[in-house]
Every structure is written in C-alpha cells, then in structure tokens.
Amino acid sequence: MSETDADAVFHALADSTRRDIVRRTLRREQSISSLAERYTMSFAAVQKHVTVLERSALVVKQRRGKEQIVRANLDTLHRATQLLDQFEAIWRDRVQRMDALLADEPVASATPSATPTKGTTDAGHQH
Amino acid sequence: MSETDADAVFHALADSTRRDIVRRTLRREQSISSLAERYTMSFAAVQKHVTVLERSALVVKQRRGKEQIVRANLDTLHRATQLLDQFEAIWRDRVQRMDALLADEPVASATPSATPTKGTTDAGHQH
DNA sequence: GAGTAGTGCAACCATTTGGTTATACGTTAG
C-alpha cells in the first residue's frame, strides 16, 4: 500500500458515519438509499461519504438496475490492518534489541574482544 | 475506544508525515527538534503534527530539560489495530453464516421442523 | 407515457486542515 493510498484509507476511516457504513456493508451489501435511511443527514451527504470510501477502495459500488449496491472491500481493510501490525512490529523489534542489549551488557565490560558492539543502537531506555 | 477517539486516531494516521513520526518514535523517543530536522517543512509545522498525534494519544510528550521528548504510545496503536480486526471479524462472521445457510438450504424446503438453522460450521474458506 | 424511486452532480457555506512567518518564553551553556 502506497503512502497516498494509506492517506486515503485512514482519512476514510476517520469519520464515524463512514466507519458505520463500512460495518453495515461488511455485514451485507446495500444500496446507497437504504444506507441513507439510517442516518439523519441528507441523502447527498451519505452519497459523499460513500464516494470517499470508494476513493479509498474500502468499498466498491456496483450498479444493479436503478440501484447502486455498496459492498465493503475486505482486501483494503486487511491491508490497513497489516500496516498497523507493521507499526507494532517496529516496537517489538526495538524491545527485542533492548533485551538483547541487556543480556550482553552485564558482561560487556569484562569482554573487550567478544561481541564487538554489534547491536548497540544507542539504546534509549524508557518508562 | 469511543467513536470520537477513533476519529482522532484515524485522522492522525491519515497523514504520511505523522505516520513517519509514529514510526520514528516507535524505534526510539526523540525531541521535537530532532524530528523536525528530518522534514523539509518548518519546525512549527512538525510541532503541529506532534500536537495532532498527542491529541489522539498515539504519542506522548514528556519534558526533559529544555527538550520535549516524543514517545509513541503502543497502547493506542494497538487499540486501533483491534478496531480494524473487529471489522474483519464482522466479515468472517458473515461468511460463516452464509456457509451455514448453504449447508442447510438444499434440504430446507423438505424439512420445515428439523435442523432449525443451528451452528453447522464446517466453513473453512474465505477471501 | 407519466410518475416515482434512486442516483449523480453542481453550487454554496462554515469550519478545519496543513502550511507559513513572526514573536515570546523557558532552560541550559559560557
């Protein structure tokens, strides 16, 4: 997922009405007007929300007769989840590196030749 | 996570600079000015991005002498991931229900009283 | 063919966003 794609996806998710539309269309596909019934805002407003979701590929529109059926796109949703998982992985890697450092350090002063400061990534401790 | 919290978190994530700040501060905590060096925009602009991230609780600021140290908050990040996971769970539930329906339906017209749509979950496939 | 339901789209509006520059404040180093 490119940076601009991620921009679009997270922007689309940053609105409770749009998140609700995603939830509803995950459960079952629906026409725009049937979606619009659920909210107090105007039909045009809901239509705009669907357009935003479609632009981000979180949702797909499909014509059926006179109706436009909205269907959630699991693929995009999954990619967004994966991106956040990658963020969490960065943290886990860091913790792992710190643990490795803590495991080496106690002996570090006594072993000048062994383990030549390999994984020493400046080690910012926190908490 | 409340709806307004989710609004704030996803809005904060909907900008590539801010996502980059989250990545950097996940790796190690940094002062605002050291973050600002990495981007072409002004210091004040970066500062604003940090404020947005802080408002969403994706990041925490902590004074250290004259510097303000920015640290990523894994907890909020994880809650966002969980929210998206819940979305995916909605889809999986739906697929499961459809599979159960397909397993019962062929006999449905012949069995009005027996097998009252119970939990027949063989249902392995998705995508 | 006429009416109606569902949609698409444009124009408009207030507010927010993401950026700028400039200025003032607090803290550390000399």
Next chain:
DNA sequence: CTAACGTATAACCAAATGGTTGCACTACTC
C-alpha cells in the same frame, strides 16, 4: 548575565471537509 537553543503560540492563508439545497438523469412501475 547573556547568548543560544528548544519550544510555544499567534496571526495569517489556501485548500479541503462535511454539510446543505436544488436540479437533472435513468430505470422501473403503473
């Protein structure tokens, strides 16, 4: 104390957002 660094905040601006109303088009229904 003064200078320099890091930060905070304000004023300003163009563009985007989230909503509205109004109007036109398409496709069913009668």
